[in-house]
Amino acid sequence: MRNATGSASFGTVSALGLTQIIGYGTLYYSFSILAPGMAKDLGVTLEQVFGVFSVSLFVGGLSATVIGRQMDRIGAATVLTAGSVLAAATLVLCAWSPSLVVFALAVALLEISSGMVQYQAAFAALVEIDPRTAPRSITYLTLIGGFASTIFWPISAVLLDVLTWREIYLVFAALNLFLCAPLHLWLMRKRKAARADGMARQREHVVGAVPPERRRYAMIVTSAAFAILGFTLASILAHMVPMLGTLGLGPAAVVIGSLFGPAQVMSRLINMIFGTSLSPPMLAVISSALMVAGIVVLALRGSWLPGAVAFAVCLGLGSGINSIAQGSLPLYLFGSDGYGAVTGRMAAARLALGAAAPVAFAIAMERLGLVPSLYATAALGAVGMAA
Structure with a gap:
């Protein structure tokens, strides 16, 4: 093992x-x-x-x-x-x-x-x-x-x-x-x-960076951050290909959307090689910044092929790092004791809010239009980044 x-x-x-x-x-x-x-x-x-x-x-x-x-x-x-x-x-x-x-x-x-x-x-x-x-x-x-x-x-x-x-x-x-x-x-x-066999008896525990008296506050803020960013990502992913088609990219929309997956893998590979010196909070900030930047680029230049490509790549890079942060940031902040319960509470907030994202974004597009909905989603992602 x-x-x-x-x-x-x-x-x-x-x-x-x-x-x-x-x-x-x-x-x-x-x-x-x-x-x-x-x-x-x-x-x-x-x-x-x-x-x-x-x-x-x-x-x-x-x-x-x-x-x-x-x-x-x-x-x-x-x-x-x-x-x-x-x-x-x-x-x-x-x-x-x-x-x-x-x-x-x-x-x-x-x-x-x-x-x-x-x-x-x-x-x-x-x-x-x-x-x-x-x-x-x-x-x-x-x-x-x-x-x-x-x-x-x-x-x-x-x-x-x-x-x-x-x-x-x-x-x-x-x-x-x-x-x-x-x-x-x-x-x-x-x-x-x-x-x-006694191999696990000497296992070292990780002590969280957050002192006990601030743990509850930090838990709320971190859970909110992941939930908001999860909502932001789910909103875009559920409508990615149709959105790109609406912006006039036609058949290229599917190809551009397919760049999201490789970009996720690439971000994790880059982090594995070069990101060892970055703390989990910094990784979380970088991931949210990339997702927000990608959505803003789509709102500004989505109908332009290079702009749409930049959007898909930025979103994929941010999403890939975000997956790592979901595992490493709770460990860094709150330690290894009770890790399952901590990540369970965070996942509950993230998944419950994310479940409403596709419907909420669809309603926003219908009532506000695509571009205003993208700016609103980016602003929401910025709140998650600040948290």
């Missing part, structure tokens, strides 16, 4: 990286590709399907606090293992759904399982292994996990040529049950073996 320096081993980070790709790919990124088939099959509108998804994201956000406390109580690897089994079961339930009501229940359970297998739990597992090297391990992990959309968007599209969305979800259930669950179980057993 550990290498010679006590940090997470290459095998541990690689195993978590693979399960993150599958977790995000099967439970999140594939949904937008499969949604039209779901709507047609269930006899409902596409808007209703995405409405179910938004509500389920809110439910998932509410469950994050409970999941965080359980990670502190029974261990993050145990939560990851149980989450993989639950994800497989709920994917099967989705595939079987005979009605919209059953489908909505299944998708809500799917989002709860997502909170048990995605970054929140994986970051906690790395902190449990070694808090002092966890920020570096988190950077490596997000670098691997950044390929989830790049891999699963095309996989989902290709599978649709030969399978129905229900059959695809059964394939995805098998991936979670027969690949992710055994890897998480392996991590759980390695962790328990390390504790039994």
Whole structure:
């Protein structure tokens, strides 16, 4: 479980990286590709399907606090293992759904399982292994996990040529049950073996930079910052390609939008190589500044091809670093004790607010117009950056 320096081993980070790709790919990124088939099959509108998804994201956000406390109580690897089994079961339930009501229940359970297998739990597992090297391990992990959309968007599209969305979800259930669950179980057993052998007894704890008397205030401000920035990012991502098309970019809109994923990976790679001297608060500020700058560029020069490219790249760079900050900043500010509960509360605020972002931005575009909505979103992101 550990290498010679006590940090997470290459095998541990690689195993978590693979399960993150599958977790995000099967439970999140594939949904937008499969949604039209779901709507047609269930006899409902596409808007209703995405409405179910938004509500389920809110439910998932509410469950994050409970999941965080359980990670502190029974261990993050145990939560990851149980989450993989639950994800497989709920994917099967989705595939079987005979009605919209059953489908909505299944998708809500799917989002709860997502909170048990995605970054929140994986970051906690790395902190449990070694808090002092966890920020570096988190950077490596997000670098691997950044390929989830790049891999699963095309996989989902290709599978649709030969399978129905229900059959695809059964394939995805098998991936979670027969690949992710055994890897998480392996991590759980390695962790328990390390504790039994006394390897973990001397683990050093990270003491947070925030003194105890200011902890509550700092928790509120940091949670608000991540929630606001999550809302900002979700607003733009949900409408990125249609927005670029509205600005007159035509077929190039899809190509420009596809730059977001590689830019995320590039930011994490740059941070891994050159960002070791930057503190987590500075990383968080840089990530929010890049996202705000990208949105402002889109508002100012979105109809100009280089401006649209700069927008997609800046947004991707900021989003990539933001994922790292979500794991490393709470550790830096509040320490390793109770890390699961801390990140659970932050994730709850971020996910609950982010669930409303696509609808809120759509209403804003309809009533205010695209450009004023972009400026308003950028201003909101600036508030998050200030926090």
